[in-house]
Amino acid sequence: MVNIKIPFTFDVIQGDPMGLSQYDSHITRRLSAMKGMYLDEHAFAALAATSDPLLYEFYEISRPAVTGELLHGLSIVHPGKVGDEYYMTKGHFHTILETAEFYYCLRGQGVMVMETPEGVWAVESLQPNRALYVPPRWAHRSVNTGSGQDLVFLFVYPGNAGHDYGSIEVQGFRKLVVERNGKPEIIDNPRWLSPKDRS
Ligand code: S6P
Ligand code: ZN
Secondary structure, eight states: OOOTTSOOOOOEEOSSSOEESSOSEEEEEEGGGGTTOSSOHHHHHHHHHHOOOEEEEEEEEOOOSSTTOEEEEEEEEOOOEETTEEOBOOOBBOSSTTOOEEEEEEESOEEEEEEOTTOOEEEEEEOTTOEEEEOTTOEEEEEEOSSSSOEEEEEEEETTOOOBOHHHHHHOOSEEEEEETTEEEEEEOTTOOOGGGOO
């Protein structure tokens, strides 16, 4: 771990996959960690029966989980699909809802799917050298819509934000990103219920 009391630098390693010159944790999420998160359960089961592919991974530099600190690191979403649905992160709200996040895309093609607790939604595209600001209150999920290339981005968010996967794990986001005729398309998630219809 870096000395948390003095300024420091680190470098993005331009390899394949990309990486960081220093980090405190490297978290990997395989298909088996995403049970129930893809719409096509048959495709999920068929893929799970043959392998447990790595869908995404992220490197974090630890900072104290307090107001004033900024947690940061590098995320890599690998290319692939479960049925028609592209590989994606789980996605989450921040536990402290009123905390934002900043992203800077370094490689690949993708989108960020976002929504508020009230069900207002937005999808923004990610491509190299594009920055994205996720305002407070918006859940966020990154999706790799590219073919054959990693989607890679840097992220920065408040140290005290925390992660709330609750409603996302139950019903996902309001919108899904699937491939149709070789192109990404945004469709309604049939399992999504508006807040007033949830029990
Ligand atoms: C953290 C930030 C990213 C994600 C990472 C994995 O606030 O949004 O570091 O944690 O991309 O996504 P998830 O949804 O599995 O935490
Ligand atoms: Zn986040």
